[in-house]
Amino acid sequence: MEPISIPSQSVPVLTSVDVCVAGGSCTGVFAAIRAAQAGCSVAIIEAQNRFGGTAAASQVSIWHSLFAMDNHTRIIGGLTQEVIDRLGKRNAITLETKPNPSIYAILNTEELAIELDEMVLENHITPFLHSRVVNVWRDDDGRVAGVIVAGKGGLFAIKARAFVDATGDADLCAAAGLALWRNQEVQPPTACAKFSAWPQFKEGIGTLIHNAAARYNLPEGMVWGAFSPAKNTYMLAGTKIPELDLSDGVSLTVAEIEGRRQLRAIQDLVADAGYPRPILEALPSLIGIRDTKHIQALYRVTTDDILYGREFPDVIGRGTYRVDVHSQNPPGSRFLYLDGREVFISPHKKNESGHWRDPALPTPPFYQIPLRSMIPAGVDNIITAGRMIDAESGAFGALRVMVNLNQCGEAAGTVAAMAVAQDKPIPDIQYRVDLP
Ligand SMILES: Cc1cc2nc3c(=O)[nH]c(=O)nc-3n(C[C@H](O)[C@H](O)[C@H](O)COP(=O)(O)OP(=O)(O)OC[C@H]3O[C@@H](n4cnc5c(N)ncnc54)[C@H](O)[C@@H]3O)c2cc1C
Structure with missing residues (x-):
């Protein structure tokens, strides 16, 4: 049908903050917390009635290993560990006692939502639930200076100096007109x-x-x-x-x-x-979404970067979760491990096992996530955190799990806060995270 035009309108500005985070899974909440802890005023906008994203709204309950391939050296700590500890105090999590590439922790995802409420409030972050970012507002210089949000009472605006897009689908980047791309075969969504x-x-x-x-x-x-x-x-x-x-x-x-x-x-x-x-x-309040759009970032992570554990000067996170790409044809999931093993899991057949490389070659201790894969090209005050990361299909199959994206969230919040404090464009911020 023919598009219609709507008259321009004035919308109320509900708050003006240093950092505005769009999307409130753990990724977005962790970004907001790190920005707040760095001294910024922060608002977070979440479309659902609760924080927690795919975990809390879509019921996905498993977090993967926080350790290197030796199953001993810790590579992930920070707010991921803090949430594990907090849920542990309420008997709302079980931890695997033996090394397991498929499970480290099983979370009570309802309790997770309440824990994230508490963490948001403890850090003096201004929350907006039932609110969806639908557009950006630009100042006279054409710079993104606010977001337009559809809330229960209609449209409103939030002004900010820096933005974290943690919407999963890169909605904020799309609204800002940034280049996005999608994999030829999108990993299928699942209602848990x-x-x-x-x-x-x-x-x-x-x-x-x-x-x-x-x-x-x-x-x-x-x-x-x-x-x-x-x-x-x-x-x-x-x-x-x-x-x-x-x-x-x-x-x-x-x-x-x-x-x-x-x-x-x-x-x-x-x-x-x-x-x-x-x-x-x-039932989930939101179907589980694995894969939609990806940003065009300053760097695209390749599958080899992951499988060979390439080192990056701007490393902000580390992981060992295998490359895991769900496919319909043939039905199942293909796992590529850092130690060279390859396994195809079918719903109803015996697993097919082999090697994607010579197993005699050394195994990298972990892979690294470069900050540049989260910074969209063509804008100076937006950083992303989450599954919109710029990564080839196989690399994305590994990076997309929550313990990895949690680290991206923490880094995005820190970098947004640094950009505000130093009054610099986000791409100019120098930042890396050492082993915990
Ligand atoms: C069925 C399924 C099983 C999985 N299994 C596992 C597993 O076992 N372990 C694991 O670690 N990972 C698993 N994953 C992958 C992992 O859960 C996701 O990749 C990850 O949670 C994505 O995190 P995210 O923060 O990028 O996005 P999301 O979790 O999708 O969070 C985005 C948030 O932004 C909000 N939002 C979206 N648009 C807007 C907007 N315009 N304005 C405001 N808010 C908005 C959403 O409501 C949501 O809360 C699974 C995924 C699926 C779908």
């Missing part, structure tokens, strides 16, 4: 859900779904899940919506409804297979 009375399956839920996939119109792919720390609910990540980029509202609507249809179909097929019907206890 929590169930009680989750049966003990003889054949595995992946096999059950595979056997009934055609009958229930279920796309195939990776299926996994985890019991909550109290073991009373099971979070299943078993649905998928192939080939949809959920960075626009129409696709998001289609995917939310289709995700819930698939959840009911899984309950039905479990019951049809002769097991007690699992009881649906909680």
Whole structure:
């Protein structure tokens, strides 16, 4: 249809701060906390009713290893460890006792949301929930000087000197007209859900779904899940919506409804297979989104940078989580480990194992995340943190997990605060993070 024009309007400015963070998963909250701790006034804007993003709104409950490939040398600390400690005091987390490449901690994601509320308030950050950044406001010099936010009462503005885009989809960068790109094959979104009375399956839920996939119109792919720390609910990540980029509202609507249809179909097929019907206890308030748009940054991380543990002068984070790319064809997930192993996991078949490189070659202790991969080109007061990172598909498959993006959040907040304090463009800020 023909576009319509809307008249220009005045909107109230609700606050003016040093640093404004758009998006409030742990990534965004950690950015806000670090900026506040550096002495900045900070506002954070989150579209959902709670902080925590994919963990709290989409129920994804697993954090991966904080250690190097020797399983001993700590590479991640900071606010990630602080949240683990805080949840530990409330019995809201379980930690794996043995080295495990798939799990380090299982979080009670409801408790996480409350913990993040407390951390935001303790650090005197001004929160805006149920609020979505929809545009930017530019000053007379054309510089991004504020964001336009759609809230419950209508549009409002927040002025700031520096911005952190932690929206996952790079909404703030898109509004600022910055260049974005997307992978040819976008990793599929998944509606996770929590169930009680989750049966003990003889054949595995992946096999059950595979056997009934055609009958229930279920796309195939990776299926996994985890019991909550109290073991009373099971979070299943078993649905998928192939080939949809959920960075626009129409696709998001289609995917939310289709995700819930698939959840009911899984309950039905479990019951049809002769097991007690699992009881649906909680739906996500936002479908889990793996991959949408990426920024064009000062540096694009390559898959080799990750797999060979390339060192960067502007390292701001480290990780060991394997390259993990979900695919529909063939259905499953391909894991490439830093020690040279390659494993393809299918929902219903034996794992296929091999090596992507000669295993006799040395294993890097970890990979590094360069600050430049978070700084969009073409603007001087916006930094990003999160899954919009500029990384090739394989590199993104490793970097996208929360313990990595948490570090990006902390670095983004620190760098935004440094840019404000030094009155310098973000790309000119020199910053690196040493091992904790
Ligand atoms: C099903 C699934 C399973 C996964 N499994 C794991 C796992 O086991 N372990 C792991 O570590 N990682 C896992 N991941 C990956 C990981 O969860 C995500 O890559 C990561 O959480 C992304 O973090 P983020 O902060 O970039 O974005 P998000 O978590 O998407 O957070 C973005 C936040 O910004 C808000 N927002 C968006 N747009 C706006 C706007 N315009 N204005 C204001 N707010 C906005 C959103 O509401 C959200 O709270 C999984 C992902 C999925 C989908």
